[in-house]
Amino acid sequence: xxxxxxxxxxxxxxxxxxxxxxxxxxxxxxxxxxxxxxxxxxxxxxxxxxxxxxxxxxxxxxxxxxxxxxxxxxxxxxxxxxxxxxxxxxx
Amino acid sequence: xxxxxxxxxxxxxxxxxxxxxxxxxxxxxxxxxxxxxxxxxxxxxxxxxxxxxxxxxxxxxxxxxxxxxxxxxxxxxxxxxxxxxxxxxxx
Numbered sequence: 626x627x628x629x630x631x632x633x634x635x636x637x638x639x640x641x642x643x644x645x646x647x648x649x650x651x652x653x654x655x656x657x658x659x660x661x662x663x664x665x666x667x668x669x670x671x672x673x674x675x676x677x678x679x680x681x682x683x684x685x686x687x688x689x690x691x692x693x694x695x696x697x698x699x700x701x702x703x704x705x706x707x708x709x710x711x712x713x714x715x716x
Numbered sequence: 717x718x719x720x721x722x723x724x725x726x727x728x729x730x731x732x733x734x735x736x737x738x739x740x741x742x743x744x745x746x747x748x749x750x751x752x753x754x755x756x757x758x759x760x761x762x763x764x765x766x767x768x769x770x771x772x773x774x775x776x777x778x779x780x781x782x783x784x785x786x787x788x789x790x791x792x793x794x795x796x797x798x799x800x801x802x803x804x805x806x807x
Contacts, residue, residue, distance in 0.1 A: 631768050638761030645753035658749040662736035670729030677722050 636689040643696035647703075656704040657711065664701045671697055727780040734787035738794075747795040748802065755792045762788055 650656045671694045678686030741747045762785045769777030 628768070628771060631764060631771070635761050635764035635768055638757055638764060640761075642754045642757035642761060645757070646751040649751045649754075650749065653749065656749050658741065658744065658747050660737040660740040663733045663740075666729055666733035666736070670726050670731075670733060673722060673726035673729060677719070677726055680719060680722070 633685065636685055640689050640692050640696075643693060643700070647696050647699050650700060650703045650707070654707050655711065656700070656707050659700065659704050661701070661704055661708075664697055664704065668694060668697045668701060724776065727776055731780050731783050731787075734784060734791070738787050738790050741791060741794045741798070745798050746802065747791070747798050750791065750795050752792070752795055752799075755788055755795060759785060759788045759792060 646659075650659065671690050674686060675690040675694060678684075678690055737750075741750065762781050765777060766781040766785060769775075769781055
């Protein structure tokens with residue numbers, strides 16, 4: 626198997642996996658079981674990956690992490706919004 | 717800033733971000749709002765990253781993705797277990 630194709634497949638699958646999570650929270654208006662700490666740390670790490678990609682000028686790293694960051698921030702934003710509305714405890 | 721340090725920091729932060737999610741689900745015994753589709757796709761993508769790392773013999777990729785895979789599979793396993801117990805709908 627082509628190594629580059631393997632890397633791109635891995636990047637596309639891990640990145641697009643966040644779409645159903647964004648959709649699920651948006652649809653149910655609930656993110657009680659989603660960890661605020663996870664997505665705060667995750668978004669921070671993805672920003673570092675993005676800076677890393679920008680320095681290396683690696684377009685696969687830049688594109689994959691920009692898409693992941695947008696979805697991770699969407700999850701974080703909805704988590705804060707819906708938890709506040711529902712009044713549930715966050716962790 | 718050292719580029720290698722930046723990459724390692726990004727890897728450590730994104731990988732360890734899954735720990736609070738694993739802990740949260742374990743503690744609350746609930747993963748209703750966590751997307752089954754997300755973690756199924758995510759685990760699949762991480763397995764591809766792991767194969768990619770093994771072919772390249774890149775230890776940072778191998779270590780980061782092994783740790784991420786273990787946590788992602790834990791989340792998936794608990795999601796299936798607790799959803800079945802609670803009888804809630806999964807997506």
